[in-house]
Amino acid sequence: MGLIQAAKGAIGGMLADQWLDFFTVPGGLPPTAALFAAVPQGTNAGRGSNTKGSSNIITNGSRIVVPEGYGLLLMQDGAITAFVAEAGAYEWRSDDLQSQSIFSGGGLFDALIRQSWERFKFGGQPGAQQAAFFVSMKELPDNRFGTQSEIYWDDGYLNAQVGALTRGSYTLQIVDPIRFVKSFVPASYLQPGQVFDFTDMDNAAASQLFNEVVSSLAPAFSLYTNDPGKGNRITRIQQDSIGFAQSLSDAVERAYRWQSDRGLVIVKTAIVSIEYDANTRELLKTVQRADALAGARGNSNLQASVAAGMQAAGENAGPGGIMGMGIAAGSMGGLAGLQQPVAPAPAVAPAAAATPAADDPIARLTRAKQMLDAGLITQADYDAVKAKALGL
Structure with a gap:
């Protein structure tokens, strides 16, 4: 009553020839796409059990190909009935006792996904018709941030409150797809033809994340510049994409629980510019003279x-x-x-x-x-x- 792993790691070539009816990731997606419905590829040609070929709806005997870097979610009536994080080919069987509901893939995702599976898993027996969705598990680029007015924080190195305007971007990763879909994605995106994209400003959920990041910038700067391990230098932030990303991720986690409640983390940052206010510029000049x-x-x-x-x-x-x-x-x-x-x-x-x-x-x-x-x-x-x- 679930998925049977037909060929781990076999994604194209002979497999595609053998399975003329199979579902996989749609073509032409932007690199920032996070969630979207599976689409049928090829024709049935009388070989498979799914003769209807409905968009993203699989039935008993349907084959599904999961590419590297994506997770597969099967849903029925709003409940997640199966999840796959291992690349390969799978067959949906509602009548096979050997089938499984979860392939977590091990590594980074294993513990988080299994924990969420136990919390959210489907309570009854899955039916014969399932909606299939893919979730990107790659780093999603081009998530931008910027401030319209100065942000202020207490700086341990300068021993004063400092202020700056800043803008940049960060990469985002979905580390717990089950929690992400169940707790954050609006139901309107769990439909065929819909694409959940973090960079789409018409996406209200994505706009909420943007606002939360901007609100977390001052605490993130404070975490970074007051950390002795970072050298307590605000001038080093632009050179340390990983270090500042960790400070920003910690700040949004403390304030908004991105990973705990939504399965999201910030991986890397790129600060395009920092423009300090007049008082901060004078402080920096004075400290530089003292250093000299x-x-x-x-x-x-x-x-x-x-x-x-x-x-x-x-x-x-x-x-x-x-x-x-x-x-x-x-x-x-x-x-x-x-x-x-x-x-x-x-x-x-x-x-x-x-x-x-x-x-x-x-x-x-x-x-x-x-x-x-x-x-x-x-x-x-x-x-x-x-x-x-x-x-x-």
């Missing part, structure tokens, strides 16, 4: 900056330029041998130069780093100056 002055990279940058300043002083100060460099080097403790007596500079010059430098956090940090290297201040003093200069 930190650790070994900071010492290298500082030395290059001081060397460039000395060169500029030597070129612009005339005959006294080298003596000016001696004083600068002596204050750092690194070039004390270059110190020489120097005529006092005009009183107005230092004041004019100090005014803009006092407002420049880079200048303040540079001076503080010079004093730290010269042993004039402690590391704690330098950290305090750095925090104040960067507004942290």
Whole structure:
């Protein structure tokens, strides 16, 4: 009372010649099609038991071919009577005690599908007439998302609330076809000629998923940027399609239970653009400057900056330029041998130069780093100056 596996993995060629009457996936489907009715292929030619050839309606003796990447659902009066997730050829028999109702395929889908089968399986004896539908079990591409206004989240790396506009796309996979059909697909799509497509904006169920993804973007960004394993960097999201997809999938699962209630998961993402708001852009610039002055990279940058300043002083100060460099080097403790007596500079010059430098956090940090290297201040003093200069 169900399906008999006639030839596992045998999908075309000789099998098609032997079974001139069989049902399979319709041709010309878009790659985003998720659910659709089976269609008869070929003619009966007097060989099979199904002489009516009704669209997607199989009867005792009908043959069905299941291609790779698709699952077969048989339904009667809204109830699922059989399911196949293994590619191959099958024959429907309502009078064979050896027939089965489920071929789960093992691997990724086995546990989920068997669990759902036990929950939703047909309670009575299947009749002699069944409606056949195929469900795509591949990654379904081109599911898009985008925000019309900024989304905001608390960012652990920047230690502030940040905002951005973003758009991109993701791939979707049906990991539990039984739960997907029973719990999510509208009845209007369980008809011959209908195609359930996630990218069809006239599909109200698909539009609901779009809205739920957009609502989950801020929590997804927060999950990603506050995860130490991801390096806490919002600038890495665009380079990590798998990592951000996991954060987005976790966010929609927490809020809307996609996998638990609908048998759906987000597999990969592609972020086309992220446009941060003005405050976030300023924060990123400040942190990048702080990174440039930190650790070994900071010492290298500082030395290059001081060397460039000395060169500029030597070129612009005339005959006294080298003596000016001696004083600068002596204050750092690194070039004390270059110190020489120097005529006092005009009183107005230092004041004019100090005014803009006092407002420049880079200048303040540079001076503080010079004093730290010269042993004039402690590391704690330098950290305090750095925090104040960067507004942290």
